[in-house]
Amino acid sequence: MTESEAPGQESTQIGLKTQLLRFVATGALSAVVDFGLYLLLLEAVDLPVNLAKAIGFIAGTTTAYLLNRRWTFNAPPSRARFLAVVALYAVTFTxxxxxxxxxxQAFDEGLWWRVPVAYVIAxxxxxxxxxxxxxxxxxxIR
Known part of the structure; x- marks a missing residue:
């Protein structure tokens, strides 16, 4: 606890390096959820590419938000923050x-790396x- 905190209040200040490392770890896990589901829906279920990507994105970003809020940024629940995240995810979804x-679409259909490279760039x-x-x-946001 720092001097400026009230008794019983935890610090939500985490350094940039720690946040970045946690964000990368959370992102890696979320990417596994996103890409794994995307690939499964695209290849095994044969969904259209945009629908498969959308479903994977939603699953991955939900995972990321929950982990980032609690672990990466150590932030308490907030309706305003949640609405801001929904707006951000709508933009990043697009x-x-x-x-x-x-x-x-730019890569030849026969290339084995077409799906993973397009995914990684996006x-x-x-x-x-x-x-x-x-x-x-x-x-x-408080």
Whole structure:
């Protein structure tokens, strides 16, 4: 507890390096959920690429939000924060599905790496947007 905290109140201040490492670990787990479900739905269930990507995204981002709120940013529940995350995820959903679609279409259908490379480019872009906005805006909301 720091001097500026009231008794019984935990500090929610976690350093940038710790947040970044936790964000990456959370992101890795969430990416496994997202990509695993996406690939399963795309290849085994034969869903259209955008529907499979959308379902994987929702599962992965739900996992990420829950872990990031509690572990990465140590933030208490907040309705305002939750609504801000929903808005952010709506934007990153559009960005991620759009980028995935562009690269999925750009690569030849016969290339074995078509799906994972399109996914990584889309996921990487969304991850940078998510970290910056969550750290600088969302998890500062009280």
């Amino acid at each position: 960005v991620q599905v759009g980028i995935n679609w562009v690269f999925y 996921q990487g872009t969304a991850t940078v947007i998510n970290f910056v906005v969550q750290r600088l805006v969302i998890f500062r």
